[in-house]
Amino acid sequence: MNNLAPSDKALVPFVSVDNMMKLVHHIGVEPMLIGLADYIEADFKRWELFDKTPRVASHSEEGVIELMPTSDGEVYGFKYVNGHPKNMKEGLQTVTAFGLLANVGNGYPVLLSEMTVLTALRTAATSAMVAKHLAPKGATTMAMIGNGAQSEFQSLAMKAICGVDTVRLYDVDPAATEKAARNLEGWGMNVVACKTAEDSMEGAQIITTCTADKQYATILTDNMIGAGVHINAIGGDCPGKTELHKDILSRSDVFVEYPPQTRIEGEIQQMADDFPVTEMWEVINGTAKGRTSDRQITLFDSVGFAIEDFSALRFVRDRIKGTERFIELDLLADPDDPRDLFGMLQRAAS
Ligand code: NAD
Numbered sequence: 001m002n003n004l005a006p007s008d009k010a011l012v013p014f015v016s017v018d019n020m021m022k023l024v025h026h027i028g029v030e031p032m033l034i035g036l037a038d039y040i041e042a043d044f045k046r047w048e049l050f051d052k053t054p055r056v057a058s059h060s061e062e063g064v065i066e067l068m069p070t071s072d073g074e075v076y077g078f079k080y081v082n083g084h085p086k087n088m089k090e091g092l093q094t095v096t097a098f099g100l101l102a103n104v105g106n107g108y109p110v111l112l113s114e115m116t117v118l119t120a121l122r123t124a125a126t127s128a129m130v131a132k133h134l135a136p137k138g139a140t141t142m143a144m145i146g147n148g149a150q151s152e153f154q155s156l157a158m159k160a161i162c163g164v165d166t167v168r169l170y171d172v173d174p175a176a177t178e179k180a181a182r183n184l185e186g187w188g189m190n191v192v193a194c195k196t197a198e199d200s201m202e203g204a205q206i207i208t209t210c211t212a213d214k215q216y217a218t219i220l221t222d223n224m225i226g227a228g229v230h231i232n233a234i235g236g237d238c239p240g241k242t243e244l245h246k247d248i249l250s251r252s253d254v255f256v257e258y259p260p261q262t263r264i265e266g267e268i269q270q271m272a273d274d275f276p277v278t279e280m281w282e283v284i285n286g287t288a289k290g291r292t293s294d295r296q297i298t299l300f301d302s303v304g305f306a307i308e309d310f311s312a313l314r315f316v317r318d319r320i321k322g323t324e325r326f327i328e329l330d331l332l333a334d335p336d337d338p339r340d341l342f343g344m345l346q347r348a349a350s
Contacts (some may be wrong), residue, residue: 002323006079008110008331010332010334011328011330011331012108012109012110012111012112012328012329012331012332013110013111013112013317013320013326013327013328013329014025014111014112014113014326014327014328014329014331015111015112015113015114015316015320015325016114016133016326016327017114017116019325019326019327020113020114020117020118020325021117021318022325023047023316023323024121024323025116026323026325027319029156030159030160031160032121033121033124033125033128033153033156033160033161034125034160034161034313035315035319036121036122036125036301036311036315037125037126037128037129037132037157037161039090039311039312039314039315040122040125040126040129040307040308040311040312041129041284042311043279043308043310043311043314044129044280044284044285044307044309045281045284045285046072047054047150047279047281047285047307048220048281049072049073050070050071050072050307050310051069051070051071052258052260052306052307053069053070053260053306054258054260054261054264054265055067055068055069055261055306056068056069057144057236057238057265059239060082062082062086062214063083063084063085063086063087063214064081064083064238065080065081065082065084066080066081066082066083067079067080068081068304068305068306068309069306070306070307070309070310071104072310073104074103074104074105075099075101075102075103075104075110075305075310075314076099076102076103076107077099077101077102077309077310077313077314078099078102078306078309079098079099079115079119079306079309080097080098080099081095081096081097081115081119081304082095082097083212083237083238084215085093085176085211085212085213085214088148088212093116093118093149094148094149094212094285095116095120095149095150096116097114097116097118097308098112098113098114098115098116099112099113099312099313100112100113100313101116101201101310101313101314101317106335108320108332109331109332110317111227111313111316112329112331113142113313113316115309115312115313118309118312118313118316119304119312120149120150121153121155121312122203122303122308122309122311122312123150123154123234123304123308124150124153124154124156124157124158125157125304126302126304126308127154127157127158127163127208127232127234127300128139128154128157128158128161128284129161130232130255130280130300130302131158131161131162131206131230131232131269132161132162133280133284133290133291134230134255134283134284134290134291134298134300135162135205135206135230135291135298136205136228136230136294138163138231139162139163139164139205139206140163140164140165140166140205140231141164141165141166141167141168141203141204141205141206142155142158142166142167142168142205142206142207142208143167143168143170143194143200143201143204143206143207143208144167144168144169144170144180144196144200144208145170145200145207145208145209145210145211145219145220145236146171146173146176146199146208146209146210146211146212146235147169147170147171147173147176147177147179147180147237148171148176148210148211148212150210150234151169151176151180151210152180152183152184154182154208154210154232154234155180155187155189156168156187156189157185158206158208158260159187159188159189160264160296162192162206164189164206165188165189165190166189166190166191166192167184167189167190167191167192167195168192168194168199168200168201168203168204169181169191169192169194169200170194170195170196170197170199170200171211172211175195177193178193179206181193185233186194191230195219197219197224198224201224202272202319203226204229205228205229205230206229206230206231206232207220207225207229207230207231207232207235208231208232208233208234209231209232209233209235209243209244210234210235211233211235211237211243213235213241214238214240214241215240215241216240216241216242216270217236217241217242217243217307218243218245218281219235219243219244220244220245220248221245221247221248222245222247222248222251225248225251225297227295227296227297228294228295228296228297229298230291230298230299230300231244231252231297231298231299231300232300232302233266233267233299233300233301233302234266234302236266236301236303237265237266237302237303237304238265238271239264239265239269240266240277242266242267242270242324243267244267244272244299246270248297248299249267249268249270249275249299250271251297252297252298252299253278253297253298253299254267254268254277254278254299254301255277255279255280255283255290255298255299255300255301255302256268256278256279256280256300256301257279257280257302257303257304257307257308258279258305258307259277259279259304261278261303261305262301262303265303266301266302266303267299267301268301276301277301278290280300301319304319330332337344
């Protein structure tokens with residue numbers, strides 16, 4: 001794979017939060033979202049060759065900590081990510097993450113990176129890449145319900161990748177809507193702050209739900225959803241945490257990343273185990289149908305899958321080459337004589 005050969009040094013490139021932000025500004029937010037979407041789409045096209053498993057989740061009363069591994073046979077990757085809806089009220093992020101790529105040939109890591117900012121970018125790039133395939137042609141308006149950390153990224157990805165020019169914001173907390181509206185000023189979108197979820201959906205062809213609450217919430221009820229829309233459901237991503245009334249699922253064609261994970265974590269956890277879904281990689285490859293009519297409701301039941309993180313890390317690894325946007329970490333003990341690990345430790349005493 002391009003640019004993912006092992007380093008001949010044991011030092012591991014590390015992209016800190018500070019360097020990630022510099023990299024994003026160096027590339028530009030919208031070009032980076034477009035670049036990430038291209039990498040994610042390329043990996044969806046070769047979906048079958050990846051190792052796949054539902055993420056390994058450790059649940060508690062307050063939230064979840066998850067590991068998300070995958071490999072394409074040449075490169076292995078994983079992300080550590082948490083989801084703690086109560087964090088925001090304590091001044092902490094709901095979602096934080098970091099991730100790693102390693103060379104399958106010798107097992108040595110080749111990249112360690114912050115992934116809190118990168119996850120927001122990759123989630124938005126995935127949403128927009130999927131909407132490009134499923135949303136009604138010429139969609140210009142998106143309802144953005146839940147105006148927290150992910151919301152501006154979601155809005156800008158839909159602009160950059162799908163041509164959406166208007167975003168209608170709604171959050172139970174008006175301060176979140178004010179924050180998102182302020183942040184989106186000057187990005188070339190019409191931004192409308194709305195007082196109810198119903199109001200935010202006025203004229204919207206794309207409806208994004210991105211709320212955080214560790215419960216079976218009902219952000220959208222069936223009567224709110226008209227024919228022909230695309231729903232991008234981001235926030236329901238863990239057992240016992242959903243956003244849509246199940247009647248909406250019955251009326252929609254549901255598209256997912258990896259069914260064994262989505263059946264545990266997604267909106268479809270409310271449905272029977274054999275509830276029909278379409279895998280998004282098949283739509284992208286042309287082996288399954290996406291949108292087939294103007295009146296069809298398409299629903300992307302997004303939970304976030306390891307391959308998207310792998311693609312994002314691959315993008316970062318390619319883009320930091322030849323830049324100063326990383327430092328090298330002394331992460332691996334690597335004695336000149338591989339069998340003399342103890343000798344290396346002893347010599348360090350002197
Ligand atoms: P956040 O805590 O920063 O924001 C969530 C917002 O939702 C808050 O502003 C809150 O006031 C609002 N909210 C809660 N209940 C609401 C309701 N009933 N109606 C309207 N707004 C409501 O969280 P975030 O980082 O933006 O993440 C949002 C959700 O997306 C989380 O549940 C997270 O787990 C999920 N997520 C999914 C993916 C994925 O790949 N699918 C990736 C990242 C995050």
